[in-house]
Amino acid sequence: MLLALCLLLLAWLAPNTQELTGYVGPDGAYGRMEMTNRTQLHWRQTLRWGVAVGCLLALCFMSLSHVSEFLYFQF
Numbered sequence: 001m002l003l004a005l006c007l008l009l010l011a012w013l014a015p016n017t018q019e020l021t022g023y024v025g026p027d028g029a030y031g032r033m034e035m036t037n038r039t040q041l042h043w044r045q046t047l048r049w050g051v052a053v054g055c056l057l058a059l060c061f062m063s064l065s066h067v068s069e070f071l072y073f074q075f
Contacts, residue, residue, distance in 0.1 A: 020043045043049065
């Protein structure tokens with residue numbers, strides 16, 4: 001339950017992708033809403049972000065080699 005609560009708080013409080021990139025949509029599509037940046041975490045094309053994304057990509061590629069059971073073999 002504690003893990004579920006922590007993950008739920010992360011989902012509610014963490015910025016979404018539109019907040020990270022500063023996307024506000026096409027002009028007039030959403031009225032006059034202003035995007036408030038409530039976090040210091042903001043996407044910029046920097047070496048730090050490139051290394052972070054590269055490490056995540058490497059982890060994803062390494063996890064592809066893991067053998068997993070076929071989930072529906074009993075059905």
